[in-house]
Amino acid sequence: MALLVGLARLAAVTVAALVMFWALGFQTSFLPVATSADDDAASSTTQLDFIYSVLHPLLMVIGFILLTGEAILAHRTMGRWSRGTRKSAHLALQGAAFGFGVFGIWAKFQANDGVVSNFLSLHSWMGLLCLSLFASQWVVGFLSFWHRGEGRRARAAVLPWHVFLGLYTYGLAVATAETGLLEKLTFLQASRASASSSSSAARRSLESVLVNALGVGLALLCGVVVLAAVSPKGRRGGRKAAATPAKGSNGYDAVIPINNGDRSHGYRHPSSPMLMGEEEAGDGDWKLHN
Amino acid sequence: MALLVGLARLAAVTVAALVMFWALGFQTSFLPVATSADDDAASSTTQLDFIYSVLHPLLMVIGFILLTGEAILAHRTMGRWSRGTRKSAHLALQGAAFGFGVFGIWAKFQANDGVVSNFLSLHSWMGLLCLSLFASQWVVGFLSFWHRGEGRRARAAVLPWHVFLGLYTYGLAVATAETGLLEKLTFLQASRASASSSSSAARRSLESVLVNALGVGLALLCGVVVLAAVSPKGRRGGRKAAATPAKGSNGYDAVIPINNGDRSHGYRHPSSPMLMGEEEAGDGDWKLHN
Numbered sequence: 001m002a003l004l005v006g007l008a009r010l011a012a013v014t015v016a017a018l019v020m021f022w023a024l025g026f027q028t029s030f031l032p033v034a035t036s037a038d039d040d041a042a043s044s045t046t047q048l049d050f051i052y053s054v055l056h057p058l059l060m061v062i063g064f065i066l067l068t069g070e071a072i073l074a075h076r077t078m079g080r081w082s083r084g085t086r087k088s089a090h091l092a093l094q095g096a097a098f099g100f101g102v103f104g105i106w107a108k109f110q111a112n113d114g115v116v117s118n119f120l121s122l123h124s125w126m127g128l129l130c131l132s133l134f135a136s137q138w139v140v141g142f143l144s145f146w147h148r149g150e151g152r153r154a155r156a157a158v159l160p161w162h163v164f165l166g167l168y169t170y171g172l173a174v175a176t177a178e179t180g181l182l183e184k185l186t187f188l189q190a191s192r193a194s195a196s197s198s199s200s201a202a203r204r205s206l207e208s209v210l211v212n213a214l215g216v217g218l219a220l221l222c223g224v225v226v227l228a229a230v231s232p233k234g235r236r237g238g239r240k241a242a243a244t245p246a247k248g249s250n251g252y253d254a255v256i257p258i259n260n261g262d263r264s265h266g267y268r269h270p271s272s273p274m275l276m277g278e279e280e281a282g283d284g285d286w287k288l289h290n
Numbered sequence: 291m292a293l294l295v296g297l298a299r300l301a302a303v304t305v306a307a308l309v310m311f312w313a314l315g316f317q318t319s320f321l322p323v324a325t326s327a328d329d330d331a332a333s334s335t336t337q338l339d340f341i342y343s344v345l346h347p348l349l350m351v352i353g354f355i356l357l358t359g360e361a362i363l364a365h366r367t368m369g370r371w372s373r374g375t376r377k378s379a380h381l382a383l384q385g386a387a388f389g390f391g392v393f394g395i396w397a398k399f400q401a402n403d404g405v406v407s408n409f410l411s412l413h414s415w416m417g418l419l420c421l422s423l424f425a426s427q428w429v430v431g432f433l434s435f436w437h438r439g440e441g442r443r444a445r446a447a448v449l450p451w452h453v454f455l456g457l458y459t460y461g462l463a464v465a466t467a468e469t470g471l472l473e474k475l476t477f478l479q480a481s482r483a484s485a486s487s488s489s490s491a492a493r494r495s496l497e498s499v500l501v502n503a504l505g506v507g508l509a510l511l512c513g514v515v516v517l518a519a520v521s522p523k524g525r526r527g528g529r530k531a532a533a534t535p536a537k538g539s540n541g542y543d544a545v546i547p548i549n550n551g552d553r554s555h556g557y558r559h560p561s562s563p564m565l566m567g568e569e570e571a572g573d574g575d576w577k578l579h580n
Contacts (some may be wrong), residue, residue, distance in 0.1 A: 120498060122472050122505040129506065164520070166512050175465035175509065182412050182469040183476050190480030208410060215412040216419065219465070223458050230454070 004228040005077055011221035012066050018214040023054045026207050028189055030054045048110075055107040057102050057180070063100025065173055065218070067093055069225045072170065076228055101131060123183050126176040133169040137162065161277045167276055176224040181215050294518040295367055299513035302356050308504040309351045319478055320344045338400075345397040347470070353390025355463055355508070357383055359515045362460065366518055384428055391421060394564050413473050416466040423459040427452065457516050464512040471505050513523045 023030070030053040071093035078086045105127070108118055118124055144158045185208060313320070322341040361383035368376045395417070398408055408414055434448045475498060 108399045113528070122475065123466065123500045125502050125506055126468065126509060129509070164517060168516070171461055171465075172509060175461075175468055178412065178416065178465055179468050179472040179505075182473050186473050186476040187410065187480055190477055212415045214413055215469075219416060219462060226458070227454060 001076060001228065001231060004071060004224060004231065008069065008221065008224045008228055011217055011224055012069060015136055015214060015217045015221055016062050016066060018210060018217060019057055022207070022210055022214065023058050026210075027054070029184070029207065052107045052110040056104050057184075059100050059104030059107060060180070061177060061214075062217070063095050063169075064104060065177060066220075067097035067100065068170055068173065069221065071097060072166065072225055072229050091138075091142065094134075094141075098131075098134055098138060101134070105131070114232045116128060121183065123176060126172065126179060127238065130169055130172045131178055133165060133172070137166055137169060163229070167229060171222055176217050178215050181211050185211050291381055291518065291521060294514060294521065295363060298359065298363060298511065298514045298518055301507055301514055302359060305504060305507045305511055306352050306356060308500060308507060309347055312346050312382050312497070312500055312504065316500075317344070319474070319497065330364050342400040343399045346394050347474075349390050349394030349397065350470070351467060351504075352506070354394060355460075355467060355511075357387035357390065358460055358463065359511065361387060362456065362515055381428075381432065384424075384431075388421075388428060391424070395421070404468050411473065413466060413469045416462065416469060420459055420462045420466055423455060423462070427456055427459060453519070457519060460515065461512055468505050468507055471501050475501050503571060 027050065030050055071090050074089045074093060075086055078089060081089075119128070140158060141162055144155045144162070189208075316369060317340065320340055361380050364380045364383060365376055371379075409418070430448060431452055434445045434452070479498075
């Protein structure tokens with residue numbers, strides 16, 4: 001688990017560095033394409049347009065996707081804190097991520113030509129679906145885990161769906177970001193090709209490699225975060241347990257090291273949160289408290 | 291489970307209809323943009339170029355993504371057949387899907403200007419990662435499940451990783467398709483805008499709505515297929531079991547109906563394949579046979 005969390009954070013730092021390098025190193029990509037007709041009007045608003053335009057990828061990648069990943073990992077990384085503290089951290093981080101997401105979309109509304117024209121692309125449709133799922137997840141999570149009027153049964157029924165829908169929304173957010181990256185690059189290449197007719201050179205540019213690396217980094221980050229979320233939490237017995245050979249209950253040596261600690265110390269193996277049954281979801285690591 | 295499989299197939303049929311309607315109803319979108327310089331050369335190869343160009347989305351969506359989804363569901367839908375038959379069907383369907391995927395990429399090589407220029411975009415990088423994961427998954431799956439020289443221990447260690455990596459690859463394939471849809475639409479809109487300068491009208495066109503619906507349909511399909519794959523298989527007792535109220539082992543009525551059948555008939559609840567531990571992965575529905 002420590003390895004997975006480390007990998008997730010390495011991927012997150014790489015993604016953050018790449019998106020910042022893109023936003024600050026290729027500023028002309030975020031300027032509106034000035035047509036000859038409205039040169040005067042464009043020059044007066046260029047600085048503000050640039051800020052709004054560059055805010056969108058920064059807020060969505062760092063403020064929304066990376067923060068959401070950290071919120072998902074909070075149930076895995078904060079082992080020393082109480083369950084209530086972990087839940088509070090998860091809720092607060094997701095709330096902050098949602099705020100950044102709404103801010104990032106608002107920034108896009110300011111930069112482009114009106115609100116409606118932003119809702120014509122597949123990128124916007126996916127983003128809208130993603131934000132709607134995210135908001136309903138947050139509200140249901142808030143009600144289920146914090147409202148004292150809800151009983152154990154209702155919360156136990158909600159938990160596996162919360163985990164599944166949450167990870168689905170996270171994957172959808174990453175997929176939406178990939179479409180956004182490709183939309184931006186394709187638009188830039190089409191514009192520059194018609195302007196300079198050096199299409200091939202533009203496509204091979206450093207910016208293209210940078211954005212492609214950002215996209216691949218996001219895909220890998222998503223895989224590592226989801227893997228960490230669905231893996232049972234291991235090594236409760238501490239780091240020493242990993243050094244002693246562990247026996248599984250079927251008599252075979254444990255092959256996957258991430259739960260050595262649990263088995264060699266005779267703990268009950270915690271259930272996976274991906275189970276869609278009520279009983280298992282209430283067991284082990286993801287147990288509900290009344 | 292029957293509901294999930296039904297939903298998955300409804301989504302699959304919708305996606306197939308949308309991509310065929312796009313390919314056959316908007317043929318001009320798949321024609322190469324003829325520049326004035328090479329009009330003579332272009333007209334002679336237009337028909338062949340169109341076929342190659344239109345084959346790529348058809349093969350990747352129907353032949354690769356939909357067939358892969360059906361292969362994933364084979365472990366859920368073929369309950370009346372033996373485990374060996376289900377494995378054979380899964381392996382054969384995935385092999386066919388891989389063949390269609392390679393054919394679809396080959397078709398793209400024929401239509402565009404050379405092989406190398408196809409590997410500059412994020413879409414191609416994601417597709418390459420996806421196909422590499424798919425191929426290694428197929429080989430490892432083939433070796434683990436069919437090679438008689440491998441022992442139970444090695445196969446038990448591989449199984450949960452096979453399930454996780456397989457579902458990750460499936461999600462990555464869908465995300466790659468989304469980027470491909472957006473790349474195509476953005477390129478078309480940029481080309482048509484520079485030709486006719488009626489950008490807004492082009493973006494609101496029926497084609498745009500059709501492709502956006504295709505993208506949303508793919509995202510929903512992915513969610514339903516993954517949900518069906520990670521849900522424990524229920525209703526072994528037949529359809530009658532669903533009508534009788536079931537009691538969970540904690541005394542509460544079962545809330546999620548997909549495993550009513552198992553509980554009311556006293557079967558051991560099958561484990562989720564998403565568990566990364568060896569013991570649970572070997573239990574229940576996903577049990578290995580020597």
